[in-house]
Amino acid sequence: xxxxxxxxxxxxxxxxxxxxxxxxxxxxxxxxxxxxxxxxxxxxxxxxxxxxxxxxxxxxxxxxxxxxxxxxxxxxxxxxxxxxxxxxxxxxxxxxxxxxxxxxxxxxxxxxxxxxxxxxxxxxxxxxxxxxxxxxxxxxxxxxxxxxxxxxxxxxxxxxxxxxxxxxxxxxxxxxxxxxxxxxxxxxxxxxxxxxxxxxxxxxx
Numbered sequence: 706x707x708x709x710x711x712x713x714x715x716x717x718x719x720x721x722x723x724x725x726x727x728x729x730x731x732x733x734x735x736x737x738x739x740x741x742x743x744x745x746x747x748x749x750x751x752x753x754x755x756x757x758x759x760x761x762x763x764x765x766x767x768x769x770x771x772x773x774x775x776x777x778x779x780x781x782x783x784x785x786x787x788x789x790x791x792x793x794x795x796x797x798x799x800x801x802x803x804x805x806x807x808x809x810x811x812x813x814x815x816x817x818x819x820x821x822x823x824x825x826x827x828x829x830x831x832x833x834x835x836x837x838x839x840x841x842x843x844x845x846x847x848x849x850x851x852x853x854x855x856x857x858x859x860x861x862x863x864x865x866x867x868x869x870x871x872x873x874x875x876x877x878x879x880x881x882x883x884x885x886x887x888x889x890x891x892x893x894x895x896x897x898x899x900x901x902x903x904x905x906x907x908x909x910x
Contacts, residue, residue: 745811745818747775747791747798754786754802780900781806783827794818795841801828807900809846816840823847823900828867846897847873848890854883
């Protein structure tokens with residue numbers, strides 16, 4: 706009987722510790738989920754002239770409005786008179802006239818926030834605000850180049866990218882970090898390739 710009691714006690718303690726381990730694992734899992742990456746949404750602002758937005762999965766664009774959200778897969782198109790700004794957690798993106806910008810990936814998490822954009826033609830300026838401890842950056846991919854702008858803590862980094870028939874040019878604010886490298890379009894992700902597939906710029910763009 707004494708041996709049986711000890712076995713029963715040991716079995717009960719085993720279940721007790723197994724339950725504690727399961728609880729700790731569950732709490733840890735919830736904690737990790739709380740810090741998982743989420744979709745980063747932008748907001749349209751300072752619109753002027755003719756600006757259109759084409760939602761993901763739609764074949765026809767519609768007139769853009771101030772305050773509209775911009776999500777991955779959306780396209781913002783400006784005419785020769787159109788201008789727009791998209792504000793993000795990590796800064797703002799100014800879209801100049803005669804531009805087409807495809808929002809490929811936009812992600813935020815506890816430690817970072819970034820937006821990957823395709824620029825088949827036109828000109829954009831990304832300003833990265835580094836007042837937070839997060840790591841912030843913009844990736845801008847043209848037909849021929851990949852430009853990236855990153856900020857440093859408590860500094861604002863600015864990068865301007867233009868792509869037209871003459872190629873890609875980049876200027877920066879001499880703060881933060883930025884880089885420019887040539888690419889082969891077919892080596893890029895399917896989403897980037899799709900963004901550029903039917904948008905070869907004309908000589909007058």
